[in-house]
Amino acid sequence: MxxxxxEAKLATATPEKKEFWRWQENTWYDETKxxxxxxxxxxxxxxxxxxxxxxxxxxxxxxxxxxxxTGNNSPDSAKNALQGIMDKIGMKLEDINYVVxxxxxxxxxxxxxxxxxxxxxHARGAxxxxxxxxxTILDMGGQDCKAIHCDEKGKVTNFLMNDKCAAGTGRGxxxxxxxxxxxxxxxxxxxxxxxxxxxxxxxxxxxxxxxEALGLLKAxxxxxxxxxxxxxxxxxxxxxxxxxxxxxxGFFITGGIAKNPGVVKRIExxxxxxxxxxxxxxxxxxxxxxxxxxxxxxQKQATKA
Amino acid sequence: MxxxxxxxxxxxxxxxxDYARDWKARTGGQVVATMCTYTPEELLIAAGMxxxxxxxxxxxxxxxxxxxxxxxCPFCRDSLAQGLLGRFDYAEGVTLTQSCxxxxxxxxxxxxxxxxxxxxxxxAMPNDVQSPHSRKAHYAEIQQFRVFLQTLTGKTLTDDxxxxxxxxxxxxRRLLRELFDYRKADEPKVTGVEALYASITAQFIDKREHxxxxxxxxxxxxxxxxxxxxxxxxxxxxxxNDDVSFMAMVESVGxxxxxxxxxxxxxxxxxxxxxxxxxxxxxxxxxxDRPACPTKDYPAHTRFDxxxxxxxxxxxxxxxxxxxxxxxxxxxxxxDLKRHLEANGIPTxxxxxxxxxxxxxxxxxxxxxxxxxxxEELF
Numbered sequence: 132m133x134x135x136x137x138e139a140k141l142a143t144a145t146p147e148k149k150e151f152w153r154w155q156e157n158t159w160y161d162e163t164k165x166x167x168x169x170x171x172x173x174x175x176x177x178x179x180x181x182x183x184x185x186x187x188x189x190x191x192x193x194x195x196x197x198x199x200x201t202g203n204n205s206p207d208s209a210k211n212a213l214q215g216i217m218d219k220i221g222m223k224l225e226d227i228n229y230v231v232x233x234x235x236x237x238x239x240x241x242x243x244x245x246x247x248x249x250x251x252x253h254a255r256g257a258x259x260x261x262x263x264x265x266x267t268i269l270d271m272g273g274q275d276c277k278a279i280h281c282d283e284k285g286k287v288t289n290f291l292m293n294d295k296c297a298a299g300t301g302r303g304x305x306x307x308x309x310x311x312x313x314x315x316x317x318x319x320x321x322x323x324x325x326x327x328x329x330x331x332x333x334x335x336x337x338x339x340x341x342x343e344a345l346g347l348l349k350a351x352x353x354x355x356x357x358x359x360x361x362x363x364x365x366x367x368x369x370x371x372x373x374x375x376x377x378x379x380x381g382f383f384i385t386g387g388i389a390k391n392p393g394v395v396k397r398i399e400x401x402x403x404x405x406x407x408x409x410x411x412x413x414x415x416x417x418x419x420x421x422x423x424x425x426x427x428x429x430q431k432q433a434t435k436a
Numbered sequence: 437m438x439x440x441x442x443x444x445x446x447x448x449x450x451x452x453x454d455y456a457r458d459w460k461a462r463t464g465g466q467v468v469a470t471m472c473t474y475t476p477e478e479l480l481i482a483a484g485m486x487x488x489x490x491x492x493x494x495x496x497x498x499x500x501x502x503x504x505x506x507x508x509c510p511f512c513r514d515s516l517a518q519g520l521l522g523r524f525d526y527a528e529g530v531t532l533t534q535s536c537x538x539x540x541x542x543x544x545x546x547x548x549x550x551x552x553x554x555x556x557x558x559x560a561m562p563n564d565v566q567s568p569h570s571r572k573a574h575y576a577e578i579q580q581f582r583v584f585l586q587t588l589t590g591k592t593l594t595d596d597x598x599x600x601x602x603x604x605x606x607x608x609r610r611l612l613r614e615l616f617d618y619r620k621a622d623e624p625k626v627t628g629v630e631a632l633y634a635s636i637t638a639q640f641i642d643k644r645e646h647x648x649x650x651x652x653x654x655x656x657x658x659x660x661x662x663x664x665x666x667x668x669x670x671x672x673x674x675x676x677n678d679d680v681s682f683m684a685m686v687e688s689v690g691x692x693x694x695x696x697x698x699x700x701x702x703x704x705x706x707x708x709x710x711x712x713x714x715x716x717x718x719x720x721x722x723x724x725d726r727p728a729c730p731t732k733d734y735p736a737h738t739r740f741d742x743x744x745x746x747x748x749x750x751x752x753x754x755x756x757x758x759x760x761x762x763x764x765x766x767x768x769x770x771x772d773l774k775r776h777l778e779a780n781g782i783p784t785x786x787x788x789x790x791x792x793x794x795x796x797x798x799x800x801x802x803x804x805x806x807x808x809x810x811x812e813e814l815f
Contacts, residue, residue, distance in 0.1 A: 235796065250804035251814070275797070284815050287808045291786075292801060424814045431813065 152305035160195025175421025178236030181273025205236030231421035256420030258285025271388035299368035322393030331364035366397035389413035445633035489639035503545035628693025674758035730765035
């Protein structure tokens with residue numbers, strides 16, 4: 132009937148259930164530099180619906196970051212994200228010259244000097260990560276999805292967001308990961324491990340994901356085919372958003388789903404263009420942009436003084 | 437600006453059903469639920485009635501599905517819900533003047549299923565108002581409505597009575613224009629929320645009382661101190677909008693809504709009637725000549741230049757489309773109107789409105805729009 136899935140297990144929650152959706156929280160800093168040498172240290176904090184990031188920028192260059200799951204309140208998520216990186220490098224809050232909050236919790240970052248929307252911050256972050264060639268940004272976040280146009284400086288010229296429904300966003304991918312009982316990081320690679328590419332699922336509603344997946348498994352899909360069908364549906368959904376705004380060369384993807392090649396490669400296939408590569412974690416784009424804005428604001432303050 | 441200058445309008449808006457009940461008790465007149473701002477209210481006023489525009493309540497509801505489709509616009513569904521829920525139980529009559537087909541079906545369901553309705557009347561106004569034949573047809577429709585009201589009340593609606601009612605309506609239109617003129621200033625003395633309270637209440641408050649309060653406000657405005665930053669100057673475009681919390685949110689994050697092209701705002705009152713010995717003609721033509729709703733704006737799209745002129749006159753920096761979900765007439769206009777505005781240097785933002793709106797996600801879009809207008813300090 133189907134390959135490799137225990138339907139009873141799928142349909143009912145198991146007591147010792149592993150959290151397959153849990154993506155890797157991580158902290159990084161540039162060990163070749165010492166933050167104490169920096170003249171200006173700025174911080175961007177992106178409190179998103181699913182993940183929170185704190186990014187430190189020293190004299191306009193990325194120095195370190197911490198990315199973790201958003202807790203049940205924005206101020207704590209902001210504090211925890213920043214504490215995670217400060218503890219690693221022996222920094223204190225007073226060592227930071229300027230803090231910019233962004234993300235849906237941007238106005239609830241207690242120590243922020245300014246709040247800027249994630250739309251502006253993702254464009255600025257993408258400009259740093261992908262260079263000044265970046266013109267179209269797709270931010271695939273936890274609960275929403277944004278298509279952004281920017282100029283060579285990373286200044287937003289136009290943008291669109293998905294309407295209300297969270298289908299086709301990071302949270303949807305987490306639900307599928309749990310349903311399929313496959314760690315979220317494996318979803319992308321496994322979506323290509325299919326003999327023939329299946330049609331996209333007809334509904335990518337997060338709420339109905341379970342019945343949709345069960346239906347496909349009953350119809351003889353393997354787990355990998357179900358994942359492939361979801362990745363394809365997600366790609367089609369965001370491409371339709373992108374097409375409303377138009378895609379220019381210099382295409383860049385930010386947000387957690389940028390780490391899922393199953394979605395990214397299908398988006399590239401549908402658009403017929405490749406995304407600009409970067410070695411920097413795509414999930415920190417918003418916080419990075421916020422920290423870079425902080426740096427510019429500090430420089431302007433210094434000039435005025 | 438917390439000087440209470442617009443409190444009467446706010447109170448009327450919030451307690452509009454109480455007002456109508458009280459009006460009825462003190463005047464003994466009939467209340468008529470009106471659908472669509474093309475309704476020739478002059479005739480109802482001349483007949484001693486209170487026209488009360490049906491507005492939604494912006495609350496989730498589950499009563500309209502058996503009557504009209506879920507893919508009818510939220511304003512139609514919310515309006516019908518108010519009737520079905522008995523919120524207009526004080527209204528003897530219900531009228532619709534033809535605009536869009538979804539609204540027509542909402543009206544049909546209302547008159548069939550709201551038990552307190554004692555009479556109904558449909559004014560079959562032609563949509564092709566640009567045709568001379570339609571203008572003649574509309575003249576005949578207004579005349580027929582007059583005959584209907586005379587039969588209903590058993591009283592003659594004389595030309596003089598109609599002229600008096602028309603004068604009251606025109607005075608209301610003139611006063612609202614005067615009020616809106618204050619929004620042209622670099623530091624407007626009237627916010628978008630205040631302007632909305634003033635224009636929307638004109639649609640259900642006795643016009644004579646409304647005029648009195650408008651006069652008081654206009655007398656006080658020259659001395660009013662502006663105590664808030666203007667920020668970016670926004671325009672709103674769409675069909676009906678009385679989502680005050682949305683407007684307040686926009687004006688709390690660094691913008692002022694300085695003008696609109698909506699039937700809850702300027703489209704309702706923008707033009708007065710033209711002098712004519714034939715009062716029926718004066719009334720009928722006023723509605724044919726008013727700033728057009730997309731349902732009545734063909735073959736020429738007169739609306740596009742009208743909207744652009746408003747934007748220029750009020751020094752608009754960005755226009756926000758408040759698109760009622762599934763509203764076909766407005767959605768049909770949107771792509772070309774957006775292009776028209778943007779080609780003339782006015783950026784636009786599209787928001788899809790429903791019975792209830794997600795203020796948080798809308799706030800992100802509004803703030804991002806503001807940042808695109810004034811991001812220079814960040815680069």
